[in-house]
Amino acid sequence: MNRLTQPxxxxxxxxxxxxxxxxxLLAAATLPAAARAAEDHPPIGTWPAGSEGDSVFIGISxxxxxTYAIQGEDELKGYLLAIEHINAGDxxxxxxxxxxxxxxxxxxxxxxxxxxxAKPNTAVEAxxxxxxxxxxVLMTGSTSSAxxxxxxxxxxxxxxxxxxxxxxxxxxxxxxxxxxxxxQCFYGQTAxxxxxxxxxxxxxxxxxxxxxxxDYTYGHTVQKSMEEYLGKSGWTTVTNQVAPLxxxxxxxxxxxxxxxxxxxxxxxxxxxxxxxxxxxxxxxGILDKQKLVVPYxxxxxxxxxxxxxxxxxxxxxxxxxxxxxxxxxxxxxxxSFEKKYGYKPEWGANNGYMEFALWADAVERAGTFYPPAVxxxxxxxxxxxxxxxxxxxRAADHQLVRPVILVRGKKPSDMKAPxxxxxxxxxxxxEGVMQAPDAxxxxxxxYT
Amino acid sequence: xxxxPNFVSQLVNGLAAGTLLALISAGLTIIYGTLGVLNLAHGAxxxxxxxxxxxxxxxxxxxxxxxxxxxxxxxxxxxxxELVVIRRFYSRPPExxxxxxxxxxxxxxxxxxxxxxxxxxxVPPPAWAAGITSLGFMIxxxxxxxxxxxxxxxxxxxxxxLYRTRIGLIVRAGIEDSGMVGLLGIxxxxxxxLVFGIGAMAAGFAGIINAPVVSLTPNVGDSILVQTFVVxxxxxxxxxxxxILGGIIAGEILSLTSMVNPAYSDVMLFAVMTLVLFLRPQxxxxxxxxx
Numbered sequence: 001m002n003r004l005t006q007p008x009x010x011x012x013x014x015x016x017x018x019x020x021x022x023x024x025l026l027a028a029a030t031l032p033a034a035a036r037a038a039e040d041h042p043p044i045g046t047w048p049a050g051s052e053g054d055s056v057f058i059g060i061s062x063x064x065x066x067t068y069a070i071q072g073e074d075e076l077k078g079y080l081l082a083i084e085h086i087n088a089g090d091x092x093x094x095x096x097x098x099x100x101x102x103x104x105x106x107x108x109x110x111x112x113x114x115x116x117x118a119k120p121n122t123a124v125e126a127x128x129x130x131x132x133x134x135x136x137v138l139m140t141g142s143t144s145s146a147x148x149x150x151x152x153x154x155x156x157x158x159x160x161x162x163x164x165x166x167x168x169x170x171x172x173x174x175x176x177x178x179x180x181x182x183x184q185c186f187y188g189q190t191a192x193x194x195x196x197x198x199x200x201x202x203x204x205x206x207x208x209x210x211x212x213x214x215d216y217t218y219g220h221t222v223q224k225s226m227e228e229y230l231g232k233s234g235w236t237t238v239t240n241q242v243a244p245l246x247x248x249x250x251x252x253x254x255x256x257x258x259x260x261x262x263x264x265x266x267x268x269x270x271x272x273x274x275x276x277x278x279x280x281x282x283x284x285g286i287l288d289k290q291k292l293v294v295p296y297x298x299x300x301x302x303x304x305x306x307x308x309x310x311x312x313x314x315x316x317x318x319x320x321x322x323x324x325x326x327x328x329x330x331x332x333x334x335x336s337f338e339k340k341y342g343y344k345p346e347w348g349a350n351n352g353y354m355e356f357a358l359w360a361d362a363v364e365r366a367g368t369f370y371p372p373a374v375x376x377x378x379x380x381x382x383x384x385x386x387x388x389x390x391x392x393x394r395a396a397d398h399q400l401v402r403p404v405i406l407v408r409g410k411k412p413s414d415m416k417a418p419x420x421x422x423x424x425x426x427x428x429x430x431e432g433v434m435q436a437p438d439a440x441x442x443x444x445x446x447y448t
Numbered sequence: 449x450x451x452x453p454n455f456v457s458q459l460v461n462g463l464a465a466g467t468l469l470a471l472i473s474a475g476l477t478i479i480y481g482t483l484g485v486l487n488l489a490h491g492a493x494x495x496x497x498x499x500x501x502x503x504x505x506x507x508x509x510x511x512x513x514x515x516x517x518x519x520x521x522x523x524x525x526x527x528x529x530e531l532v533v534i535r536r537f538y539s540r541p542p543e544x545x546x547x548x549x550x551x552x553x554x555x556x557x558x559x560x561x562x563x564x565x566x567x568x569x570x571v572p573p574p575a576w577a578a579g580i581t582s583l584g585f586m587i588x589x590x591x592x593x594x595x596x597x598x599x600x601x602x603x604x605x606x607x608x609x610l611y612r613t614r615i616g617l618i619v620r621a622g623i624e625d626s627g628m629v630g631l632l633g634i635x636x637x638x639x640x641x642l643v644f645g646i647g648a649m650a651a652g653f654a655g656i657i658n659a660p661v662v663s664l665t666p667n668v669g670d671s672i673l674v675q676t677f678v679v680x681x682x683x684x685x686x687x688x689x690x691x692i693l694g695g696i697i698a699g700e701i702l703s704l705t706s707m708v709n710p711a712y713s714d715v716m717l718f719a720v721m722t723l724v725l726f727l728r729p730q731x732x733x734x735x736x737x738x739x
Contacts, residue, residue, distance in 0.1 A: 065557075065561070065566075065666070065667060066667050066670075069566035069665070069666075069667070070566045070567055073566065241706075242710050243710060244711075244714055246667070247671070248668070248671040248675075249465060249661070249662060251461050251703070252461055252702060252703040252707075252710070252713065253710050255457045255461055255703075256454060256458075256707065258457075258587070259451060259453055272568065272663075272665055272667075275568055275663065276662060276663055279570075280662075283580075283591070283661070284580070284587070284589055303567075304567060304568045
């Protein structure tokens with residue numbers, strides 16, 4: 001940590017000397033004009049040290065062990081595909097980031113991967129290492145909003161950009177938003193605003209709901225948002241079973257649910273917690289009496305729990321591969337992903353890919369890696385093509401305005417392919433479901 | 449949500465969860481009591497027993513064979529681990545023993561992750577135990593009731609082996625004074641190997657009979673390790689009856705607290721452990737001055 005807190009000028013001087021000794025002067029001479037102009041700024045974060053060579057480094061921290069391990073691996077695959085596409089100047093990246101040729105501003109993108117175990121401290125340690133040792137110009141990765149919030153704070157302190165991975169908490173771009181953090185995916189508020197009308201339409205008003213909620217920012221905010229939106233149609237919460245992340249056994253929670261008289265079970269648990277709680281709810285006979293809803297869809301949930309259990313289940317998600325029939329970029333993405341990894345991408349992988357593609361676009365448009373310039377480029381609100389149509393970032397809270405995809409679990413007999421688990425029933429536009437940018441208390445910090 | 453039917457349901461559920469915890473903790477406490485080694489790989493052994501059973505189930509489709517395979521595999525694996533690694537650590541300081549068993553746990557988890565990946569591995573319950581049983585006042589998954597029965601029987605068998613056989617006599621004598629047992633001409637190391645194997649088998653057996661309930665992932669043993677430690681501390685370190693009592697108490701705490709506020713279940717468990725440490729540091733059934 002010492003290296004992080006020492007005066008930036010000293011570090012810059014040392015690094016400049018190193019780069020010059022390594023023949024970096026030649027590279028500097030070939031920098032684009034805009035980048036050279038930006039050199040007039042005082043050093044900030046890892047700038048300019050991180051982008052003075054012929055490559056830039058991205059620090060990736062995803063859970064590869066623990067409750068969220070398989071979702072973390074899927075997310076990582078999305079990141080790696082994006083890096084490969086950026087460095088090669090793939091047509092898909094160029095459709096999203098038109099100025100991209102090869103690399104970002106002509107620099108090759110390199111990366112390091114660390115296992116965050118979905119724990120905030122582990123992720124912060126790993127990213128601090130990437131900043132001090134590798135001069136990372138960008139940090140990414142989370143499948144837990146607790147991690148996303150912690151990395152938001154690290155980004156703000158170290159003045160290094162952070163794009164959240166999977167993060168469903170309202171807080172990430174709400175009360176814990178930061179100038180240096182950006183989020184691509186949907187979250188509790190948007191999930192609830194998009195999904196609640198559908199639930200009311202299909203199940204009626206004045207229903208009794210039970211919740212299974214993981215005990216951290218993601219769980220609490222998603223539960224609160226669902227309760228608020230369903231409450232408008234007279235739905236009441238008969239029980240809210242809050243469980244720790246990585247609980248081993250849900251039996252006592254499920255007995256409370258079984259004895260609660262609920263008609264609908266909204267399971268906000270995520271990753272393996274969601275798999276396990278659904279399997280055990282099935283064992284307890286709860287799913288025969290209560291309709292299951294998964295407000296924040298979990299990658300691989302149907303593969304793990306089985307389509308016979310997930311049929312008819314309503315969920316909100318970020319991306320499902322059959323959207324390729326509607327969006328040409330989705331088709332390109334699904335095809336390249338499947339070719340490289342041999343399976344249909346889940347929404348975590350798509351989210352990872354889009355985060356990097358949108359970052360590449362923001363940097364290319366800024367013409368420099370100078371963080372305040374890149375942030376302003378994000379904040380321009382330029383409409384960009386994505387794998388789910390046109391999207392843009394809100395300047396006031398750094399949240400991407402994007403549609404929420406509503407899906408329903410298919411009957412096993414209706415599945416046309418092994419991965420054909422979900423039917424897309426609605427694509428809800430982003431603008432209408434998002435709260436006002438300051439509604440959750442977002443105050444972005446300063447640029448420098 | 450305290451209602452009469454829910455209270456009774458939670459009481460039964462606490463007993464079911466507690467008996468399983470007792471079985472796993474018994475393995476931990478036998479090893480500690482005899483060898484003096486705190487086995488931090490115990491959670492990983494619980495997991496490994498489950499996966500060994502999973503492989504046998506995939507090959508044969510028989511749940512009984514899966515249970516047999518999971519248990520025997522861990523008996524042998526435990527004995528091998530004792531012979532190759534643990535034996536070299538008896539004369540070393542406790543922190544070395546803790547580190548080496550912690551390391552073994554990490555290796556086992558990552559090897560399993562390397563072979564099987566992180567996707568859930570499922571072992572279905574035997575057909576005759578699938579479904580739900582109505583107890584009149586509550587409904588409960590049939591297989592969980594079966595697990596309660598199996599775990600209780602397994603504990604009884606362990607009790608008989610420890611308290612009614614010659615080998616059990618030697619083991620218990622080893623717990624009291626392994627030096628004296630050695631002086632009496634008994635090969636203590638062979639007994640230690642057997643004890644470590646039996647302790648590992650208890651964890652592995654619990655791992656495979658619990659597999660239909662929890663689904664297997666490489667990390668399935670993580671949280672169980674913490675809970676078994678709490679059980680052993682509450683019941684008394686090195687005490688076999690203490691493990692049973694501690695297990696049932698822990699199961700009931702987890703289950704009954706969830707009625708009031710589920711978020712406090714784990715907190716209550718640790719609160720009770722702290723209370724026990726204050727009032728009776730050797731644990732409820734532990735002997736002062738031993739272990």
